[in-house]
Amino acid sequence: MRERDTVWLVGLMGAGTGAVGARLAARLGRPFVDTDAEIERRDGASIPALFASEGEAAFRRRERAATDAVAGRPAVVALGGGAIAQPGAAQRLARSGTVVWLRGRPESLLRRLGDAADRPLLAGAAPAERAARLRALLAERARHYATASVVVDTDGLDVEAVTERVIDALSEAGAGEESEAVRTVRVELGPRSYPIRLGWETLEQAGAAVAEATKARRAVVVTVPEVGRRYGARLERGLRGAGLRVRRLLVPDGERSKSLRQAQRLYDGLLDFDADRGTVVVALGGGVVGDLAGFVAATWMRGVPFVQVPTTLLAMADASVGGKVAIDLPRGKNLVGAFHQPRLVWIDLATLRTLPRRQLAAGLAEVIKHGAIRDAALFERLEADVERVLALAPGPALDVLERSCRIKADVVSQDEREGGLRMLLNFGHTLGHAIETLLGYRRLLHGEAVAIGMVFAARRSEALGFAPAGTADRLATLLRRAGLPTELPDFPRRAYLSALRVDKKRQEAHIRFVVLRGIGQAETVPLAPAEILPGLLRRARSRVDR
Ligand SMILES: NC(=O)c1ccc[n+]([C@@H]2O[C@H](COP(=O)([O-])OP(=O)(O)OC[C@H]3O[C@@H](n4cnc5c(N)ncnc54)[C@H](O)[C@@H]3O)[C@@H](O)[C@H]2O)c1
Ligand SMILES: [Zn+2]
Numbered sequence: 001m002r003e004r005d006t007v008w009l010v011g012l013m014g015a016g017t018g019a020v021g022a023r024l025a026a027r028l029g030r031p032f033v034d035t036d037a038e039i040e041r042r043d044g045a046s047i048p049a050l051f052a053s054e055g056e057a058a059f060r061r062r063e064r065a066a067t068d069a070v071a072g073r074p075a076v077v078a079l080g081g082g083a084i085a086q087p088g089a090a091q092r093l094a095r096s097g098t099v100v101w102l103r104g105r106p107e108s109l110l111r112r113l114g115d116a117a118d119r120p121l122l123a124g125a126a127p128a129e130r131a132a133r134l135r136a137l138l139a140e141r142a143r144h145y146a147t148a149s150v151v152v153d154t155d156g157l158d159v160e161a162v163t164e165r166v167i168d169a170l171s172e173a174g175a176g177e178e179s180e181a182v183r184t185v186r187v188e189l190g191p192r193s194y195p196i197r198l199g200w201e202t203l204e205q206a207g208a209a210v211a212e213a214t215k216a217r218r219a220v221v222v223t224v225p226e227v228g229r230r231y232g233a234r235l236e237r238g239l240r241g242a243g244l245r246v247r248r249l250l251v252p253d254g255e256r257s258k259s260l261r262q263a264q265r266l267y268d269g270l271l272d273f274d275a276d277r278g279t280v281v282v283a284l285g286g287g288v289v290g291d292l293a294g295f296v297a298a299t300w301m302r303g304v305p306f307v308q309v310p311t312t313l314l315a316m317a318d319a320s321v322g323g324k325v326a327i328d329l330p331r332g333k334n335l336v337g338a339f340h341q342p343r344l345v346w347i348d349l350a351t352l353r354t355l356p357r358r359q360l361a362a363g364l365a366e367v368i369k370h371g372a373i374r375d376a377a378l379f380e381r382l383e384a385d386v387e388r389v390l391a392l393a394p395g396p397a398l399d400v401l402e403r404s405c406r407i408k409a410d411v412v413s414q415d416e417r418e419g420g421l422r423m424l425l426n427f428g429h430t431l432g433h434a435i436e437t438l439l440g441y442r443r444l445l446h447g448e449a450v451a452i453g454m455v456f457a458a459r460r461s462e463a464l465g466f467a468p469a470g471t472a473d474r475l476a477t478l479l480r481r482a483g484l485p486t487e488l489p490d491f492p493r494r495a496y497l498s499a500l501r502v503d504k505k506r507q508e509a510h511i512r513f514v515v516l517r518g519i520g521q522a523e524t525v526p527l528a529p530a531e532i533l534p535g536l537l538r539r540a541r542s543r544v545d546r
Contacts (some may be wrong), residue, residue, distance in 0.1 A: 005074065005097040006076075007030075007097060008084075009021045009079065009166075010145055012138055012141070013113060013134075014112045015102040016159060017079065020159055021078035023163040024076050030074055031075045032077075033077045035078065039063060047059070050062070063083055063086075067089075071092070084147070094394060099148040099149055100149075100151075101148035107131070110131055113130075143391050147392065148393060149394045149396075150395075153165075182202055183402050185406050187413055188409075192341045194344055195344060196321060200350050202346070203348045204238040206238050206346040207240070207241050208242045209344055210238075210244070210343075211239075213305075214305040217244060217278045218246070218278060218279040219239045219279065220270060220275060220279060221248045224250065231284060231311060232248055235282070257289075257292055258288055258327045260327060260336075263327055267300065275300065281297035281300070282306075285311050285315070286312035287312065287320075294325030294342070295325040295337060295338065307344045308342045308345045310347060312363055314446070316347050316363070317363055317367045321405060321408045322408060323416070325340050339416065347405075352397075361448075364390065365428075365447035365479065366450065368479060368482065371407075372427065372520070373424050374407050374410075374424070375520055378400065382478060386482050408425070411424065426512075427454060429514075431500075432454075434496055451482075452486055455476045458471050458472035458476075458516050464525075471516055471519060510526035510528055513527040
């Protein structure tokens, strides 16, 4: 918690935002504001009366005004239960302070509410009905509350004890923030080493870091129209501020842009810009832009400096780190490429706020993979917090992505060219690729196919005696909570077998299949396709559950 920050307390009715807020304000020596009370005072009418006379929309406008009036002031503010669920509210609150969710199970909230005579939503209802209404309300709002950067469980605690916990949690959150506004993970590759820098709302700062890392005088920003429209200007302002001449080159959105044709267009753009070896190519976008721009950077004048500014979770967690760059040919993906390490990977997590939720979940599959193969603590953190990570709660999302990047960085540092260790990153991908092939790269996103492939590989790991029973279930449970599919699409076994045989990662007749030893540990074993897919699969009725 920074000194100037507002502390926003949110939670369902009965969570105690009012009582805890007043106590907390006294302890911190700050003013206390209860927005509901503030509205009632200003308008001289009770909230239920305002709701009845003016309707909800008018009430929300008053609530917004009361909130804006204190935003950024060093106060403790108790918000009405629905305030954070309004469009854009969660982001506004996070920008001006620290959001604290006082979480409670519906039973404990009800106990605190007593007969709830003053709560229009519950008054007059029988106890069972009240519990049901509270549960429904929680289901509806949990994803908004989950954006809070601090969560305090209140079950069984009184006001004093909850206040104590909030104070502890705030000082922990604050300690993290001050020293680590931008966090760094290093990829150690001797002279080709580079930092991955992670933070929130940092796009404009990238320019100075690019200038320092590359000493370039010109920058070509490669992006797709939508991403360029949203984020191009901020990135380019920073680049210009650092003294670089900048040109933006657009490619159409989608995998089809990873083509020789688009590479050719970019080469032409570079020529028109008089791009020499003092020019840095900056990829702003998802894995498609990163792979294509990186390929062009690797080949333009036998290689110019390259910087990744990934804007999808898949690109942040996976594609932007490690230096694999490539384009596709009509007959296959990633067939023409190079290893060309970036000089810098600049990750602004705030760009994820506009990424469609399905894309976010698909990217998270690779993060979960990193936990599953190498970091049980990351996996456990995800088990504790996956909803908040997907809601992009600043602390949890940053922690998890940082850890995930550490794993990828560590693996790449030890095995840049995929001689051994790096193969572990293929966990879930053998079958995942087969599924993508069978579906003609439609219907499922890459991360979704990998989710299915990981559960399959974990089940095989158990059946082959590598992993303890329950490993696959744990993985499947986490993936499902992230909204990812886990069941094999229903194709005949022979179709899967032939799809496995075209996987370019096979060695002779055997495939180096990645198995788990347990959560957090993996290894490769050579298996023939028929061993990967035992006969009983033929009869397993399954479907893609999406
Ligand atoms: N080089 C590697 O090591 C590596 C690793 C994994 C994947 N890849 C490659 O990555 C590609 C897939 O990457 P991807 O999943 O990022 O796909 P993508 O680049 O196509 O991005 C997905 C979609 O999200 C949009 N988008 C990007 N950022 C956004 C934002 N912040 N807000 C809103 N929309 C946004 C994109 O325009 C696109 O429509 C594949 O070509 C794959 O081969 C490479
Ligand atoms: Zn992948």
